[in-house]
Structure formats: C-alpha cells, structure tokens
Amino acid sequence: MTVLTDLGIREIRDGVRVGTFSARDVADAFVVAVSKAKPLNAFLVETPDHAIAAATATDDARASGEVLKPLAGVPIGMKDLFCTKGVTTTAASHILGGFTPQYESTVSQNLWDAGAGMLGKLNMDQFAMGSSNETSAFGNVISPWRRSDGGNAPLAPGGSSGGSAAAVAARICPGATGTDTGGSIRQPAAFVGISGIKPTYGRCSRWGTIAFASSLDQAGPMARDVRDCAILLEAMAGFDAKDATSLKLDVPQWEAGLNASLAGKRVGIPKEYRVDDMPEEIEALWKQGIEWVKDAGAEVVEVSLPHTKYALPAYYIIAPAEASSNLARYDGVRFGLRDLPEGAGLQDMYAATRAAGFGEEVKRRILIGTYVLSAGFYDAYFTQASKIRTLIARDFERAFEQCDVLLTPTAPSAAFALGDKSADPLAMYLNDVFTVPSSLAGLPAMSVPGGVDKAGLPLGLQIIGRALDEQGVLNAALAIEERAGFVARPEAWW
Amino acid sequence: MSDYRIQGATGEWEVVIGLEVHAQVTSNAKLFSGAATEFGAEPNTQVSLVDAAMPGMLPVPNRECIRQAVRTGMAIDAQINKWSRFDRKNYFYADLPQGYQISQLYHPIVGEGSLEIEDGDRVKTIGVERIHVEQDAGKLMHDQHPTRSYVDLNRSGVALMEIVSRPDMASPSEAGAYLRKLRAILRYVGSCDGNMEEGSMRADVNVSVRRAGEELGTRTETKNVNSVRFVMAVVEQEAKRQIGVLEDGGRIVQETRLYDPDRNETRSMRSKEDAHDYRYFPDPDLLPLELDDAFLDECRASLPELPGAKRARYEALGITRYNAHVLTAEVESARWFDALLDAGAPAVAGANWMTGELFGALNRLDKPIEESPVTPGQAAELLALVADGTLSGSLAKQVFEIMLETGDAPGRIVEERGLKQTSDTGAIEAVIAEVMAANGDKVADYRGGKDKLFGFFVGQTMRAMGGKANPGVVNDLLKKALG
Numbered sequence: 001m002t003v004l005t006d007l008g009i010r011e012i013r014d015g016v017r018v019g020t021f022s023a024r025d026v027a028d029a030f031v032v033a034v035s036k037a038k039p040l041n042a043f044l045v046e047t048p049d050h051a052i053a054a055a056t057a058t059d060d061a062r063a064s065g066e067v068l069k070p071l072a073g074v075p076i077g078m079k080d081l082f083c084t085k086g087v088t089t090t091a092a093s094h095i096l097g098g099f100t101p102q103y104e105s106t107v108s109q110n111l112w113d114a115g116a117g118m119l120g121k122l123n124m125d126q127f128a129m130g131s132s133n134e135t136s137a138f139g140n141v142i143s144p145w146r147r148s149d150g151g152n153a154p155l156a157p158g159g160s161s162g163g164s165a166a167a168v169a170a171r172i173c174p175g176a177t178g179t180d181t182g183g184s185i186r187q188p189a190a191f192v193g194i195s196g197i198k199p200t201y202g203r204c205s206r207w208g209t210i211a212f213a214s215s216l217d218q219a220g221p222m223a224r225d226v227r228d229c230a231i232l233l234e235a236m237a238g239f240d241a242k243d244a245t246s247l248k249l250d251v252p253q254w255e256a257g258l259n260a261s262l263a264g265k266r267v268g269i270p271k272e273y274r275v276d277d278m279p280e281e282i283e284a285l286w287k288q289g290i291e292w293v294k295d296a297g298a299e300v301v302e303v304s305l306p307h308t309k310y311a312l313p314a315y316y317i318i319a320p321a322e323a324s325s326n327l328a329r330y331d332g333v334r335f336g337l338r339d340l341p342e343g344a345g346l347q348d349m350y351a352a353t354r355a356a357g358f359g360e361e362v363k364r365r366i367l368i369g370t371y372v373l374s375a376g377f378y379d380a381y382f383t384q385a386s387k388i389r390t391l392i393a394r395d396f397e398r399a400f401e402q403c404d405v406l407l408t409p410t411a412p413s414a415a416f417a418l419g420d421k422s423a424d425p426l427a428m429y430l431n432d433v434f435t436v437p438s439s440l441a442g443l444p445a446m447s448v449p450g451g452v453d454k455a456g457l458p459l460g461l462q463i464i465g466r467a468l469d470e471q472g473v474l475n476a477a478l479a480i481e482e483r484a485g486f487v488a489r490p491e492a493w494w
Numbered sequence: 495m496s497d498y499r500i501q502g503a504t505g506e507w508e509v510v511i512g513l514e515v516h517a518q519v520t521s522n523a524k525l526f527s528g529a530a531t532e533f534g535a536e537p538n539t540q541v542s543l544v545d546a547a548m549p550g551m552l553p554v555p556n557r558e559c560i561r562q563a564v565r566t567g568m569a570i571d572a573q574i575n576k577w578s579r580f581d582r583k584n585y586f587y588a589d590l591p592q593g594y595q596i597s598q599l600y601h602p603i604v605g606e607g608s609l610e611i612e613d614g615d616r617v618k619t620i621g622v623e624r625i626h627v628e629q630d631a632g633k634l635m636h637d638q639h640p641t642r643s644y645v646d647l648n649r650s651g652v653a654l655m656e657i658v659s660r661p662d663m664a665s666p667s668e669a670g671a672y673l674r675k676l677r678a679i680l681r682y683v684g685s686c687d688g689n690m691e692e693g694s695m696r697a698d699v700n701v702s703v704r705r706a707g708e709e710l711g712t713r714t715e716t717k718n719v720n721s722v723r724f725v726m727a728v729v730e731q732e733a734k735r736q737i738g739v740l741e742d743g744g745r746i747v748q749e750t751r752l753y754d755p756d757r758n759e760t761r762s763m764r765s766k767e768d769a770h771d772y773r774y775f776p777d778p779d780l781l782p783l784e785l786d787d788a789f790l791d792e793c794r795a796s797l798p799e800l801p802g803a804k805r806a807r808y809e810a811l812g813i814t815r816y817n818a819h820v821l822t823a824e825v826e827s828a829r830w831f832d833a834l835l836d837a838g839a840p841a842v843a844g845a846n847w848m849t850g851e852l853f854g855a856l857n858r859l860d861k862p863i864e865e866s867p868v869t870p871g872q873a874a875e876l877l878a879l880v881a882d883g884t885l886s887g888s889l890a891k892q893v894f895e896i897m898l899e900t901g902d903a904p905g906r907i908v909e910e911r912g913l914k915q916t917s918d919t920g921a922i923e924a925v926i927a928e929v930m931a932a933n934g935d936k937v938a939d940y941r942g943g944k945d946k947l948f949g950f951f952v953g954q955t956m957r958a959m960g961g962k963a964n965p966g967v968v969n970d971l972l973k974k975a976l977g
Contacts, residue, residue: 083550096549103543105550206779208550214778244554244780322778325582328593329547333645350586373584373773382775 004029009074009175009228016058016073023062023073027055027117030075033172034119039494041139042157042167044080045088046120051075054117069115071235077167077176080121081128082108082219083208087118091210092126092136095357096336105208106240107177107219114235119173123163126359127327128184128212131431133162134422135361143192143415144170144490148456153417155457158188158431164222165192169490175223175232179209181216182315183411183435186447189222190410190460193449193488195229195477196222200467201442202247203233205240211326213319214245216439226448226478230254233470249468257471260478263297267476268403272308273434275412281453282409289407289450289461289480296479303399303406307391311437314392316429317372317385318440323362324369330357364425393441400466405476408434410447410460438464448477449486458488498665500703502737507703509733510710511669512661513725515676516654517686518630518694519562525629525653526553526596533692537635537646545651547591552779555580559653560783562685563603563627564793566655569683569800570622572607574790578626579782584773588645589632597656599774602626603783609659609679610802611671612819620672621660630654655686661700661710666726673697673722674823682800682825696720701732703740711736712746716753716760728753732760804828811841820849826863830870837874844877851891855898868897876904884908886915888961917964919971922955925963926975929954940976951976 004026007015016023031048058072083089083101090096104112112118125135133141133156141162143155157166161178165188168176178185180198189196197220204219211217221232234254240246269290274283290300332338332353339352358366372381399406411431421428438445444467447460461480465473499506524531527544544551567574579601582594604625611618632650636643657676663669677695680686688695697720702713714736716728731753736746751760776782799807801822808818808831821831827848834844852873856863876893879885885893885908896907908914916922929951930937940947955968 089549091549099549101549103548103550206550207552210549211779242554243552321775325584325594325773325775328584328586329549329591331586331588331593333588334546334591335548346588347586370773373775375771375773378773378775 005033005171007174008224009071009231012074012174013071013231016062017068019062023055023058024052026073027051027075030119030173034167037167037170037172037494039142040144040166040170040172041141042123042163042170042172043077043120044090044092044123044138044163047087047118050087051117051119054112054115058115069113070231071111072115074115074174075117075119076111076232077119077122077164077173078108079161079164079177079179080124081179081210082177083210084108084118084121087121089121089210090137091128092124092138093357093359093362094137094337095330095353096210097137099336101208103208106205106242107209107236109208110238111177111235116235122161122167122176125160125162125184125361127210127323127362128160128179128181128217129323129361129365130159131183131187131428132156132416132418132421133159133188134418135159135359137359140418141166142418144492144494145192145415145457146490146493149454151417151455153419155415156191156418156420158191158411158415160184161188161196161222165189165194165196168192168194168222168224170492170494171489175221175228177219177236178222179212179217179219180435180439181212181218181319182439183432185220185222186435186445186460186462187411187431189447190449190458190462191415192490193452193458193460193486194222194224195226195446195448195481196220197229197233197446197470197473197477198439198444199233199237199470200247200444202245203237203444203470205238205243205246207240207242211322213322214326215322216319226446226474226481227255227258229446230258230474252471254471254474257475258478259475260482261297262293262476262479265298265405265472265476266403267293267298267300268303268399268406269300270303270305270308270399270406270408272305273408275433278409278412279453281414282412282459285450285459285461286407286409292480292483293407293476295483298476298479301403303402305392305395305399305437307388307395308437310388311392311440312429312433314385314388315432315436315440316368317381318389320365320369321373321382322369324366324373327358327362327366330354332357361425389440392437396438396441396443396464404466404469405472406464407476408462408464410434410462414453414455414457414459434462443467444470444473446473446477448480448484450480450484451486452488456488458486498667499706500733500737502741504741506706507733507737508706509664509729510661510702510704510713511663511729512700512713513659513663513669513672514698514700515657515659515673516696516698517657517680517688519559519627519653519655520684520686521556521558521562521653523556523558524651525556525559525627527651529651531652533694535648537644537648539648541647541650545591545647547593553596553777555780555783556653559627560603560785561789561793562683563625563655564785564790565683565797566657566680566685567604567607567625568794568797569679570607570609572622572625573605574785575601575603575605576785576790577601577782578603580777580780581774582777585770587631588643589634589647589650591632591647591650595629595631596777596780597628598626601782609672609675611668611675613665613668613671618662618668620662620668623658623660625655625657628654628656661702666729669699669729670722670726673725678801678824682798684798690720690722693720697725699725699728699732701729701736702746703733703736711740712748714746714749714751714760716751717763719753724753724755727755727758728760731758735760801828808841808845813842813845817845817849820853821845824863830863830866833870834873837871839870839874839877840881843881844874847873847877851894855894859898867901868894872897872903879904879908883917883964884915885913886961886963886965888956889913889915892961914962915964916959916962917967919967922959922963922967922971923975925955925958926951926968926971929958930975937976948972948976
C-alpha cells in the first residue's frame with residue numbers, strides 16, 4: 001500500500017485528480033506525520049484545520065464534477081515569514097510573539113487560491129537571519145539527517161528556511177514555502193537533500209511577507225524534486241499591484257516546459273567559485289555535475305565572474321542596512337512585545353522592548369546596518385557595496401553572453417552540527433558564499449541534490465540562470481536530477 | 495534688495511529669510527496607501543495596514559500625488575526631474591509607525607524654479623530650490639489621559655510637498671508675500687487647498703541676520719508656523735532676538751525653534767547637539783520614479799491659466815494693472831471674473847464693478863466669493879442693464895442691494911419695483927422747469943458765471959425724479975434749459 005506521506009506534490013495532485021486516494025486521506029496522513037515529528041521542532045504552529053478544510057473542499061469539488069485547481073489536494077508548510085490571516089506569524093521572533101495578522105500574504109493567498117491547504121507555520125531563523133536555524137526564538141530546528149560515520153550530534157538543517165527544509169526532507173509535508181535573501185532557500189535545500197528555487201527578484205510578491213532586506217528578499221518553493229518546485233512556483237508567482245517591485249509579467253507554464261535535454265545549451269563554470277579550502281567532496285561533486293550536464297547534451301565553458309570575492313562583504317553591508325530600517329517598526333507601540341519598565345519614557349520603552357524582543361543575530365545585524373548607514377560611514381560602506389552590487393550584476397550579464405546557465409556548488413560544505421559555527425558569525429556567513437552573488441544580481445537560482453558525502457549527508461548543486469529564465473534553470477536542474485538519481489532519505493528517528 | 499533694516503544698539507542689520515513650506519497634496523488617497531485623507535475624521539479611522547506599518551506591508555506610489563507635485567513644479571517654471579528617487583529618513587518616534595519617513599532628499603521630483611512676488615509696488619523674484627514629495631507623520635495626543643499618550647495615525651502617510659525656497663527674502667512683508675503667492679499658485683493648480691488652519695499648509699521659517707553686505711549669519715529654523723501673519727511675526731521676533739544675542743557678544747546656535755503666538759516669541763526646541771543621524775538611504779521597497787513624456791504632457795495640458803498669464807490677458811482687455819492684480823490674487827476671484835466675462839459682461843466695467851461693488855459687499859457680509867449671493871450670470875445681467883441705459887449707476891446700486899438680499903435676478907427686480915431709468919424728455923423737462931422755478935436765485939447765479947452750480951441742478955432734478963432719470967439726458971436738457 002502507498003504511504004501517502006512518501007508522495008510528492010505531483011503524485012498527490014495527480015492521485016487526487018484520478019481518485020487513487022482522497023484529498024482528505026492525504027491531509028490526515030500529513031497531519032499525523034506533523035504531530036509525530038515534534039522532536040524536529042520544524043513547525044511553530046500546526047494548523048490541521050486549515051489543511052483538512054482545503055482537502056474537504058477539494059473532495060467536494062471533485063464529487064460535484066468540478067475541474068480541480070492546480071494544487072487541489074496538496075497540503076503544504078508555510079515558512080513563518082509569510083503573514084497568514086488569523087494564524088500566529090512571528091518570523092520566529094520573540095518581539096512578534098503572539099502576533100496574529102488580520103491579512104494574508106499574497107504568496108500564501110495565491111497558494112490557497114490554487115487549492116493548497118496549510119499544515120502549519122514553519123520554524124526558521126529569526127527574521128530570516130541565519131544559515132543554520134539556530135537564531136529562532138523558539139529553538140533550533142533539528143535536521144532529520146544523521147551522519148552515517150558514528151557522529152551523532154544533531155545537525156543543522158541550514159537556514160533561514162530550516163524548518164521548511166527539515167519538514168520536506170522528513171516527509172512531514174510534500175512541499176513548503178521558503179524565502180531567500182542570500183541563499184535561505186538553496187543552502188538549506190542542499191543540506192537536507194531536497195530541491196529549492198529562488199526565482200528572479202520580483203516574480204513573487206513580497207506583500208505580506210515580513211521583510212528582512214527588501215531589495216533581496218524573494219519567496220520560492222522547496223520540494224522533493226524539480227518538477228514539484230515548478231508546480232509550486234507557478235502557483236506562488238505572479239504580478240501584484242501591492243508590491244511596487246513586483247514584475248508585471250505573466251507566469252510561464254514552467255511544469256509544462258520542463259525538458260531535461262540540454263542539447264544546444266552552454267553551461268558556464270565560474271572559475272572564481274573554486275574557493276580556498278573547499279572540501280574535496282564538494283569539488284568532486286561539482287566535477288560530477290559537469291559530466292552530467294555534458295551527458296545531457298550541454299557544452300561546458302569556463303566563465304569569469306571577477307567580482308565574486310566582493311559579493312559576501314557587499315551582501316553583509318546591504319542586507320543589514322536594509323534590515324536595520326525594515327525592523328524599526330518593531331518598536332512596541334502598535335503590536336507585538338512591549339517592555340515598559342517602571343517610570344520609563346518613550347525612548348526607554350523602545351530600548352527595553354527591542355533589547356528583550358530581538359535575538360543576538362538580529363541585534364548584530366541591526367547594529368551593523370545602523371553603523372554602515374550612519375552619516376560618517378555611508379560612503380565608505382553602503383555606497384561602495386552598492387557599486388559592487390552593480391559590478392556583480394554586470395559580471396553575470398557578461399557571463400551570460402557566453403553561456404545559458406551557470407553550474408556551481410550550492411554550499412561550501414555539507415550540513416554541520418548544531419552549535420559548530422554559532423559562536424563564530426563570520427564562519428557562519430561564509431556558508432552563503434556561493435548563493436549570495438546571484439541574490440545581489442536578482443537572478444533565478446536553484447539547488448538540486450547531487451549526492452552524499454562520506455558521512456552520508458546530502459550535497460547540492462546550484463544552477464544560476466539569466467533574469468526571468470526560471471525555465472532554463474529548472475531544465476538544467478532536471479537534467480542533473482535525472483542523472484544523479486538521488487534517493488537517499490533520512491531514517492525516521494523522531 | 496529690500497530696504498528693510500533693523501536698527502540695533504550698534505547699527506543696522508539685514509535679515510535673510512528662507513521658507514520650507516509643507517503643503518498637503520490634494521488627493522483622495524495617501525502617498526503610498528489607498529487610505530482616505532479627509533480632514534477632521536475620528537482618530538485612527540483613516541489608517542491602512544501600510545500606514546500603521548504592519549509587518550509585511552509595502553508602499554505603492556499614488557500616481558495622483560506624483561501628478562500634483564509635477565503640475566506644481568510646472569506652475570513655477572521649475573525643472574521637472576524625469577528620474578527621482580525615494581529615500582528613507584530613519585528615526586524613532588511614536589507617531590512614525592515605520593520608523594522611517596519616505597522622502598526625496600537626494601533626487602527630488604522637482605528642481606530649480608522661481609516665484610514672482612509683489613511687495614508693495616516692488617516686484618521681486620524668489621528662487622525655489624526644489625519640491626520633493628514625502629509622507630506626513632501621525633499625531634501624538636498627550637492630553638487625553640493622565641499618564642498615557644495616544645497616537646492618531648490619520649495623517650500618517652498623507653502626501654506632502656516640501657517646497658524649499660532660496661534664502662531670497664529680506665523682510666517680513668516679503669516672506670508674507672511669498673507665502674501668499676505660493677498659496678495662490680497651489681490653489682490655482684489645485685495641488686493643495688492651502689488651508690493653513692487645518693494644517694494642510696505650514697512653513698518652517700529659516701532666519702538669520704547680518705550686517706549690510708556681510709556673509710550669511712548662522713540661521714535658526716522655526717518649525718510648523720501655520721499662518722501668514724505668524725510667519726511675518728516669526729521673522730520679526732527671531733531677527734530681533736538674534737540681533738540682541740549678537741550685540742550682547744553672544745553667538746547664534748543653529749537650532750530648531752518653535753513659535754508661541756500667545757507670547758509672540760520663538761523658543762528653542764532642540765539644538766544641533768541632539769540632532770538625529772537620519773541614515774538616509776534609497777527605499778528598497780520602491781523603484782526609482784521615472785516619468786515619461788506622455789505623463790509630463792498630460793500634466794502640462796491639465797494646468798489652468800496661471801495668475802501671470804491671466805493678468806496679462808485682463809490687462810490686454812483694457813483692465814487697469816491694479817484691478818488685474820486684485821482679480822487674479824486668488825483663484826476664486828479670477829474664476830468668478832472669468833465667469834462674468836463668459837456671461838457677456840463688458841471687461842472694464844465688469845472689473846470695476848467687481849473690485850468695487852462686489853468686493854465691498856462681500857466684505858460687509860463677511861463672505862468669501864465662493865459664497866457670493868449674486869451669481870456671475872446675474873451680475874452680467876445687471877451690468878447689461880446699466881450699459882443699455884435701463885439703469886443708472888445709482889439705480890444699479892439699489893438693484894444690487896436688493897439682489898444681495900433676495901438673490902433675485904436684476905431684470906425681475908427692475909420690473910417688479912419699477913426701478914427703470916427714464917429718458918422721457920417731456921417728463922424730465924417738466925421736472926427741470928419746476929426745479930428752476932423753485933431756485934430762481936441759483937439760476938441767476940449760474941447764468942452770472944457760477945458754473946459749479948450745474949451739479950446742484952443735476953442733483954435736484956435726479957432727486958425729484960426718484961433717481962430714475964437718465965443722467966445723460968438730464969445733463970443735456972439742463973444745459974439747454976439753463977442756456
């Protein structure tokens with residue numbers, strides 16, 4: 001008998017359509033799986049009623065002969081960065097503890113409109129700041145993976161979409177939303193052996209998504225395979241008049257356009273992505289990826305992205321600068337936490353509220369951002385970083401004159417143990433070294449599982465495409481996916 | 495150059511004045527949200543999720559607010575920047591929900607322009623440095639509860655134009671004339687209602703003093719002054735205060751001050767020492783604003799005839815420079831006069847009548863011209879009755895008084911009350927004969943050379959005719975009768 005929770009989005013969608021199983025059966029199976037998986041700490045809030053209501057609506061629609069919606073019968077997990085009407089939304093922070101929006105983010109609304117139901121709100125790094133899911137005010141998410149070489153320390157699921165990654169990898173939801181500011185979809189996807197795509201900046205509305213760094217934030221799907229990502233992204237994306245940076249474009253039919261042949265395509269290998277001390281296994285995986293795309297018919301060319309080494313410093317100026325301003329609204333006046341010490345004035349209340357409400361990493365970035373924007377340092381930091389950003393975008397444009405997509409590793413290592421890097425913020429930031437440049441340039445980029453390391457932990461390959469060429473990215477990822485034959489999955493120890 | 499000087503204990507001083515005027519853009523919706531902007535609504539009834547800065551909310555520029563700023567710039571012949579950008583000005587205050595104000599520090603939508611002012615009989619051009627659009631903040635209410643302050647966010651996010659002048663004004667009256675002229679232009683254009691009592695227009699007054707010919711002194715900025723009179727008072731008081739400080743050997747501190755109308759003085763609000771670092775940077779939620787030619791053409795085409803052009807047109811119709819100025823000073827007067835012309839009234843007589851009779855009457859009734867009991871159509875009819883001889887000047891005055899009271903049309907009043915002027919020579923000659931008979935001595939004096947008595951006979955005749963005789967006919971017949 002089919003284990004319903006082993007099914008991906010396409011399988012569930014098609015199975016519900018043809019009546020192999022009911023949407024309600026699927027929802028029930030995942031609701032049970034979610035409630036059993038509490039040790040992972042992937043969900044902050046469980047919303048079985050939401051998932052079951054959507055499933056019931058799907059079953060009713062099918063019974064009355066209606067044409068089913070694109071995601072009818074598919075329950076998903078929502079990263080807690082998306083505001084969901086009537087459901088607590090905290091961005092995994094204490095300062096928004098208990099905040100219940102009276103509005104629905106555009107991305108989540110698009111998904112409900114497509115027939116999906118919500119299993120719950122997924123844990124994450126606080127305000128999407130972190131690369132290991134250790135900055136959540138509600139505790140770490142624990143990766144469902146365990147090392148096979150005897151090391152038994154709980155592993156980081158990556159971040160900031162760590163709850164989404166862990167939940168999909170653990171088969172407690174077939175797909176989930178993520179957001180990616182500097183790699184927050186791709187790096188955790190790589191860490192847990194699933195797929196995730198950050199689309200072109202502006203494809204998904206940011207309205208109702210709690211802002212980290214507005215010029216970089218972009219929602220995207222995380223799912224078990226490339227096709228499932230295409231299906232989910234089609235439902236999430238689209239123009240939104242409520243977001244001034246939203247792209248006024250129709251959503252392509254990415255699923256229908258999937259094609260694993262790369263004949264006639266050129267795949268670029270950026271030489272600057274060979275960083276010092278890159279683990280041999282990452283190097284080997286990258287070489288393997290090159291062979292796979294060649295096997296799929298692509299020509300491989302070496303390209304240069306000369307400003308790559310400046311990307312990380314530029315990112316860690318721009319993102320905190322925007323964050324320092326975006327997070328100013330959490331002041332204790334209108335919603336969320338208010339800490340009002342005895343006899344305190346307005347300034348004291350701000351200070352006390354923000355000191356108590358924000359975690360260490362968030363405070364660190366607010367301080368960095370405030371510093372780099374301050375009058376005496378603006379030109380030295382923010383202006384320079386903005387210039388680098390322009391140069392990086394130009395690097396990519398030039399590279400794409402020579403090739404159609406770029407192939408790189410997603411992260412410089414496999415998942416590390418929780419606590420390994422949390423004491424050293426700079427070591428943690430280095431995790432984003434491969435994902436940040438394409439974020440600065442606003443380009444679509446995807447991580448797809450390529451294999452496992454010696455300890456049996458997943459490793460991801462990253463495809464970066466031209467602006468708006470999600471199809472090219474998905475196709476290259478599909479070519480790799482078919483050849484990698486990645487079937488490893490974590491044992492259910494929880 | 496103004497000759498306004500202040501006599502200090504140690505000699506003469508000049509004043510240098512610049513104004514930053516905040517004008518609320520006339521628009522049904524706020525700058526970045528769809529919320530309403532009506533004045534005087536119950537607190538927090540016009541607040542969208544965006545205005546309250548709820549998590550995940552984003553600003554979307556309101557096209558109408560942008561259009562109004564562009565039209566205003568065009569009205570002062572300013573450079574319109576086809577590329578402008580919104581910055582964030584970051585600071586914490588409870589009436590600023592986002593923790594930043596979206597403004598246009600580095601790349602304003604409107605650049606250099608100018609405004610011509612009349613100060614007495616002097617004409618002067620005042621430079622306008624820029625106009626940028628920005629969001630207003632909310633309002634704190636400290637007097638509603640013994641220990642708490644309340645926040646009203648109705649104004650939060652309302653679009654303001656900040657209109658920054660050059661420090662080109664040199665006297666309180668120039669500052670007053672500038673503000674009045676700017677207000678008039680805004681009202682012509684329809685981009686701001688100019689209602690200073692309701693706070694839709696307010697000025698920050700920058701004042702410094704210097705000895706004649708010396709370099710600019712340190713300035714102070716007096717915030718949120720909300721009437722022309724107060725602006726003039728601020729200039730006067732602040733200049734006197736600064737001169738006093740300087741002559742006592744002190745230094746002027748660059749600071750923000752506020753004006754207390756009850757005591758007619760400015761007071762320090764905060765000094766530069768505790769000035770904010772606003773950490774301006776481009777708003778990452780908004781793309782730069784790019785205006786295309788079609789949009790600019792549409793803005794230009796929608797501009798009304800502005801005061802300068804209107805005045806020239808009126809003068810070309812033979813109207814005196816003074817009257818043309820009076821008629822164009824406020825958009826409502828000009829609109830009324832144009833309607834009068836449209837109704838067929840003769841230009842010069844119409845202008846004279848409006849600036850004399852109508853304005854006098856409205857003054858008496860204490861009514862703005864929009865509430866005039868007499869319509870332009872009725873006034874044109876009245877003027878036509880004068881022109882065709884039906885009414886004499888004095889009869890017209892009588893009819894006008896009745897029109898003001900009853901709102902009736904002049905033709906009907908003339909008809910019903912028999913106020914028609916008569917040119918019946920027989921009747922007039924009969925009255926003249928009676929007047930001459932009753933004043934034989936004066937007839938003799940007149941014939942003896944006392945020409946000035948002619949007016950006396952006109953007056954007597956008119957009185958006897960109940961004011962209804964045609965004065966021209968009376969004149970002619972009297973001359974004939976008196977020989």
